[in-house]
Amino acid sequence: MADELVLLDFxxxxxxxxxxxALAEKGIEYEYKEEDLRNKSPLxxxxxxxxxxxxxxxxxxxxxxxxxxxVQYIDEVWRDRSPLLPTDPYQRxxxxxxxxxxxxxxxxxxxxxxxxxxxxxxxxxxEFFEIFKTLEGELGDKPYFGGETFGFVDLSLIPxxxxxxxxxxxxxFNIEAECPKIVAWAxxxxxxxxxxxxxxxxxxxxxxxxxxxxxxxxx
Amino acid sequence: xGEVKVIGASLSSFCCRIEWALKLKGVEYEYIEEDLRNKSPIxxxxxxxxxxxxxxxxxxxxxxxxxxxLxxxxxxxxxxxxxxxxxxxxxxxxxxxxxxxxxxxxxxxDACRAEEHEKERAVESAQESLGIIxxxxxxxxxxxxxxxxxxxxxxxxxxxxxxxxEELGGIKLVDAEKFPSFHEWSKKFVEIPFIKEKIPMPDDLxxxxxxxxxxxxxxxxxxxxxx
Numbered sequence: 266m267a268d269e270l271v272l273l274d275f276x277x278x279x280x281x282x283x284x285x286x287a288l289a290e291k292g293i294e295y296e297y298k299e300e301d302l303r304n305k306s307p308l309x310x311x312x313x314x315x316x317x318x319x320x321x322x323x324x325x326x327x328x329x330x331x332x333x334x335x336v337q338y339i340d341e342v343w344r345d346r347s348p349l350l351p352t353d354p355y356q357r358x359x360x361x362x363x364x365x366x367x368x369x370x371x372x373x374x375x376x377x378x379x380x381x382x383x384x385x386x387x388x389x390x391x392e393f394f395e396i397f398k399t400l401e402g403e404l405g406d407k408p409y410f411g412g413e414t415f416g417f418v419d420l421s422l423i424p425x426x427x428x429x430x431x432x433x434x435x436x437x438f439n440i441e442a443e444c445p446k447i448v449a450w451a452x453x454x455x456x457x458x459x460x461x462x463x464x465x466x467x468x469x470x471x472x473x474x475x476x477x478x479x480x481x482x483x484x
Numbered sequence: 485x486g487e488v489k490v491i492g493a494s495l496s497s498f499c500c501r502i503e504w505a506l507k508l509k510g511v512e513y514e515y516i517e518e519d520l521r522n523k524s525p526i527x528x529x530x531x532x533x534x535x536x537x538x539x540x541x542x543x544x545x546x547x548x549x550x551x552x553x554l555x556x557x558x559x560x561x562x563x564x565x566x567x568x569x570x571x572x573x574x575x576x577x578x579x580x581x582x583x584x585x586x587x588x589x590x591x592x593x594d595a596c597r598a599e600e601h602e603k604e605r606a607v608e609s610a611q612e613s614l615g616i617i618x619x620x621x622x623x624x625x626x627x628x629x630x631x632x633x634x635x636x637x638x639x640x641x642x643x644x645x646x647x648x649x650e651e652l653g654g655i656k657l658v659d660a661e662k663f664p665s666f667h668e669w670s671k672k673f674v675e676i677p678f679i680k681e682k683i684p685m686p687d688d689l690x691x692x693x694x695x696x697x698x699x700x701x702x703x704x705x706x707x708x709x710x711x
Contacts (some may be wrong), residue, residue, distance in 0.1 A: 315583065315616065327577045333584060342572040354559040355545055361552045366533065399533065 268294035271323040273309050275302055277473050279372065280332035281320040289314055289459035290420075291343045292399055294324075333421060338427075359448045363403060363410060364421040370396045371425055378436040380481060390436055397444045404450055415457055419431035419450075423460055426451040430467035431474040438460045451459055489541040491527055491608065495522055495684045495692055497589070497641035498550040499538040504637050505554055507678045509561040510613035521696070545693055551581055554634060556652060566634040580627075581638045588613045592646055596653030607655050611662065614646075618663040626669070643670035649691035652699065 272288070274281035288295055300309055300319050312321045312328035320340070322329045329338045340349040350357050376398055377389035399420070404410055429451075432433035433440045441448040454477050455462050476484045488506065490513050492499030515642045518527055518537050530539045530546035533547050540547045540556065546558045558566040567574050591610040598606035621627055627635035630632050657704065660667040674683060 317625055324572070326574055329572065329579075331579055334575050334578045334582075338571050338575045338577070354549070355542070357559065358547045358552050358556040361555065362547070362549055365549055365552060407486070 268293075269323075269325050271298060272296070273300055273306070273312065273319050273321040275300050276465055277470050278319060279424035279429075282465075283420055283426070283464045284320045284322060284339070285334045286336050286420050286423070287339045287349060289463055290347045290349065291339060291341060292346065293339070295341060299336065308465050311313050333368060334416065343408070349420060351411075360417040363400075365419040367400075367418070367421045367425075371422065375425065375432055376430060377431050379478065380483065382483070386436065390438055392424070393432075394443050395438075395440055397440075397447050401444060402447045404446060409450070415454060415460070421452055423451060424453045424464065426454070427464045427467055427470050428474070431471040435470060435474065435478065441478065485631060486543040486681040489516060489539075491516045491518055491530065491539040491541065492537045493518050493688055494682070496682060497645055498538060500559070500641050500682050500684065501550050501637045502538045502540060503554050503682045504640065504680050505566060506681060507681075508566070508632065508637075509557065509563045511557075511561055521591075539559045549637070551578075551585070556638065557657070558634070564631070566628070566637065568628075568633070577634045580635055583613075584635075586640070588617060588642065589645070592649050592657060592706075595655055595657065596677070598653070603653075603655065607657065610657055611659075614663055614666060615658065617642075618666040621669045622665040624665075624669075626673075639671060643674060644684055644686050645689070647686040648684075649684065651690055652693060681701075 268291065270279070270288075272284060274284070274297060276299060285297075298306075298308070301320070302307060309319065309321065310317055312323055313319075313330045316330065318330070319331055320330075320335060321468060322335045324338075324342070336349060340463045350360055372390055374393045378386060378393060381389060393402075409415050410422070429440050429448075453462070474484065489513055490499070490502055490506070492502065492515065494500075494517060495672075502654075503515070512667075515526070516526070518524060520537070523535060527537065527539065530541060531548045534548060538550055540553045542556075542560070545603055549576060553565060565600040567577055588610075590604070591613050595603065595610040620635075626632050627639060636670050643658070649655070650657050655673060658667065658670075
């Protein structure tokens with residue numbers, strides 16, 4: 266039976282990118298549907314009535330929501346190829362912990378930087394460096410968070426790299442200067458075909474964020 | 485299967501989940517109570533990132549974050565599985581666990597802490613989340629189906645916490661008429677012996693909040709305002 270897969274997504278969403286990378290890693294074909302978040306489709310509202318958010322993966326008509334839950338679902342259904350999580354329970358717990366850390370910290374602090382001004386923005390920048398210093402500590406000397414190969418934590422974090430140019434321009438700081446290890450790691454990930462093909466151009470994201478800022482009255 | 489320790493706090497709704505999971509699987513463990521106002525070197529060593537409980541330490545290796553710990557326990561000890569085998573059902577359980585942690589608990593706190601003029605709306609919002617949970621358990625013995633599952637352990641301490649928040653905030657959240665299925669499940673769940681052994685009790689929570697002076701810091705608190 267052929268699988269029918271539809272991904273409801275929004276091109277600059279870091280959360281959507283995670284799912285796109287996972288599907289690409291597994292070599293799975295799917296239909297991509299771009300959502301207009303200011304005018305959500307009936308399909309999105311039907312498939313994710315609780316949060317009304319993207320990404321949503323619809324597999325043979327049944328929805329799976331929340332990006333890290335979707336990635337684990339993909340890993341479990343297509344477990345015959347390119348594993349995204351380790352097999353050992355302790356290593357899996359370690360990967361889940363750090364992906365959860367990324368979820369809890371990185372999005373909020375990034376958003377704080379491009380949506381605020383003055384003292385709040387400065388506080389956001391300080392927090393951003395603290396969070397990324399912690400992540401650099403976890404990465405250590407490994408090529409990837411997953412060790413020798415790109416894994417679950419790498420996948421959960423790398424989409425934010427496509428937002429770095431926007432964050433550092435509107436935040437007026439240089440991420441590479443403060444977090445060289447993270448930028449080196451990101452560039453290493455961009456050598457991977459599935460990642461390079463999935464991540465949008467940083468300039469495009471920058472323009473998108475600029476438009477959002479105008480809408481919020483920040484420009 | 486090795487040495488297991490749980491670093492926790494007996495009033496935490498996140499910690500009891502871990503102990504229930506271990507008991508359900510017949511795993512022996514050593515329990516270490518933390519004083520959250522004076523965190524021990526052990527806690528800071530085992531959870532340097534968040535410095536929070538619960539932490540499970542298995543053969544000297546720590547696992548933190550309650551939902552991560554529950555999945556680790558489920559994958560390590562096979563008896564009485566918590567999560568379904570089917571990937572879609574598993575994803576659904578994970579989704580609802582996050583919903584409970586991110587919406588139900590938070591919205592109940594918001595309702596408790598809300599100022600007078602915001603209270604009605606905050607209570608409505610909290611009840612909306614409870615209504616969703618009520619629908620989930622409708623017609624079922626447990627969230628896990630015929631047996632206790634992942635979601636039962638996650639929701640488990642919510643009934644007592646809601647009673648506590650109702651008293652703290654002078655509000656009514658759980659209505660047996662509005663949420664009959666949740667009410668039915670709550671009544672039975674808290675009486676299950678191994679659950680009852682280790683569950684935060686509303687009176688203990690009230691005590692802790694009033695004696696520690698935390699009640700006064702909560703705006704709109706009925707206890708702080710001596711209602």
